[in-house]
Amino acid sequence: MQHLDPESLGLLALGEDLGDDAADHLRSCASCAADYAGLRRAVLAAKPGPPDATALEPPGPQVWAGIHRSLGLSTAVAADPIGSPASWRSRPPAPAPLPPQTPAGPPTPLPSREEQPGRKREPGGGSGWIRRPGVWLAAAAATALLAAGVFWSVQQNQPAVTPLAQTELAPVAQHSATGSARVVETKDGQRTLEVKVDKNEARGYQEVWLIAPDLSRLVSLGVMTSESGTFAVPAGLDLGEYPIVDVSDEPVDGNPAHSSVSIVRGTLDS
Template structure:
């Protein structure tokens, strides 16, 4: 089962019209995503109850985590809450005429969010970061692999086996989705005599539970195949990327 992105869970908590039916169906069947959703919903409800909440300013480590996760440039490394805590600098007003003698274009005024929605967005962001930190604190990486393209494909990627509270999952990240049909994730024996399907990868990244008792030393090859829409559950024999797990 592929879990929902934490960002989508936060948006669903803010507005239940976000997403589609499959996202809501997933929340009803996946306890892990449902727990994260409920945590975010509690934060939203708390913000709605108090239209002017006194939110505690997060420490600089929160922005550092956001900066690192989003891969922002070094110029944005400074915590914006700390950077904007002082008085605004005095700037000269621009001239009403440009150098070409034309009046400057008028900008549309910014829309003001309701106080509770702005507060809820901030609380949900911090709640999502807190939930992610609590979850990731117990995550151990057991094995990983570089995924290389096969034949006519050019995509590359990584595979990582992670264990969270005793549950193993395979995390896949690809540079692109190049499937002509759909992508399916497999664990395969080195001699190709046995293989296990973990599920469909419908984007360029995803997480898949690894069956309990499956010996990864016997199935160390990670394979993402290009499957046609023919109803045949067997491997198509056409692989997009492949790699071997190592510690």
């Protein structure tokens, strides 16, 4: 079982529908579900309106102090523009959205910038908010703090892994690709095999296998569509009995057996 890639997890967190296969995997894979939960909290925290202090842990004032120091800003903007969670809760709620207008005829052209009432032109052109450094500095700070919060949230939800075994992958026969493989275990006991090769030399497609030392027994872990992949190791499979990692070149012929054409191979060291 191959895990969902970061792009798919990000789209799911944003509310995109990637089909039943992605949804089923998310329900059955604790690792991907944890990553999704962290990204989803970041999306909810970034929605318009007053920040939700429960969605992400707010960064301390030292974060803005570091930004202020690195950018060499003036003392006029030394105060943390985001403030504390208590100040978030004291802010008035965002105004309700205006109801949509129902056009009663041809749309009325908008007045030109010079004709718009109440619009004050800045000397030399440009909108006033662009020319006020305090406004865009606060906006830049908010963006930086939100990015830091998203990174912190994702990192907090990354499952801790314990390396169990690893090997270097050497080319087989006429091939020249090399790579590496390692088996890691998460806190919940799930084992995965992480495989990397420096190039894809398959004429058909790459398939990843665990093989017994005498090459008489083998277990397919799945198809690797790029130069790296992560594969679930079946529960109960003894890596001591299947220590050889093999990436094969498989033709698109519908035959599930090994093609006998290996690209790279290596033996796991526990």
